[in-house]
Amino acid sequence: MESQSWSWSSAMGDHSTGDSEARQRNTADQPPQAENRGRYGPRTCRICFDTVEPQYADASRTGRPTYVSEDPTLGRLLSPCKCKGTQKYVHEGCLHAWRAASPLQDRNFWHCPTCGYKYQLTRLDWASLLSSKITQALLTLLLFAVGIFILGFIADPVFNLWLDPIGTIGDALTADEDNWDSPFEEPPTWIEHFVKGFFSLGIVGLIKSALFMSPWHWWQLRGTGLGGGGRRRGTGRGRVENLSLMFVLLGAFAALNGIWKLVRSLSARLLLHMRDRVIDVDED
Structure with missing residues (x-):
């Protein structure tokens, strides 16, 4: 009859292997919060200089966040053009006020005055006809x-x-x-x-x-x-x-x-x- 030997080293080795596998599984299950925080940090409006924190749909802080100001008149923070750096983001309300300051001038109403990018609008056709001098x-x-x-x-x-x-x-x-x-x-x-x-x-x-x-x-x-x-x-x-x-x-x-x-x-x-x-x- 063969005798079964038992030692602390083998027991600890098995336990260590199990802990390592468990840690790997837990690491794989955890959301990449650090990566999200590095990629989606606070953003600042280039007009009013208000800083908006990222808002996630759930507590896991995964996925793409949204940037909405606490002031309902400012609305969401968006990137309407190709500007980079501190000029990249602007509140929807601030952009609307900027465009409405001179609605009959194309340089403010339809284009970014900095990079010249033409804003993509959902009601572009109707508003464009209304602002046309020919119309x-x-x-x-x-x-x-x-x-x-x-x-x-x-x-x-x-x-x-x-x-x-x-x-x-x-x-x-x-x-x-x-x-x-x-x-x-x-x-x-x-x-x-x-x-x-x-x-x-x-x-x-x-x-x-x-x-x-x-x-x-x-x-x-x-x-x-x-x-x-x-x-x-x-x-x-x-x-x-x-x-x-x-x-x-x-x-x-x-x-x-x-x-x-x-x-x-x-x-x-x-x-x-x-x-x-x-x-x-x-x-x-």
Whole structure:
């Protein structure tokens, strides 16, 4: 019968081997926290210099963290361009405020002013059309044409008010219809409709300009021939003939310029409130 020998050395060797294997298994099971901490450290916004710590989805601190400021107005920290170093990261809120500071300038709204990289936006097409000067010019002409079309229906009262404001107001208060158009006047053609609308828009533009004049200059302006003698004729065609073409053109240009400024102002305001979501191009 063979005797089985036992020694401390063999027992300790077996135990040491088991401990080594256990340590290797535990090391393999542990998350690479040190590696993550070295790779995903604190990041600083290049505009407000606020430092944001990495935030992990679970307590194991594995995977890719997110960088979101405690201030809800700042939002996430992202890398919107190809800048490196301290210029790499910026808050979404800070970037939005920077872009909105001059929304009609491409260098701030669409591109990084440092590296020139074009921001990748989720609503680029719509906002790009809205900020285009060609689109704004087309919108201005469209509103100008719509204004002419609408004013063509109310041209006669506008002519009456401009050519004889006192008589027109007096007739309206006393319900005197003797000086209004005859009901047997032929209906105007579409060409006449748009001509009357254009003249009406010119008058509206002149009135807008006259609001910034003194009463003396206003009456002097009407006395240069624009008033047509102070009394209105019986028909709409006659009242159109009373108006000076030069002053109507000046008024129409003033109206067109006002519409252009309005379109640009509304476009800038819409771009300011249109919060495009900038795509993070960070490859880390």
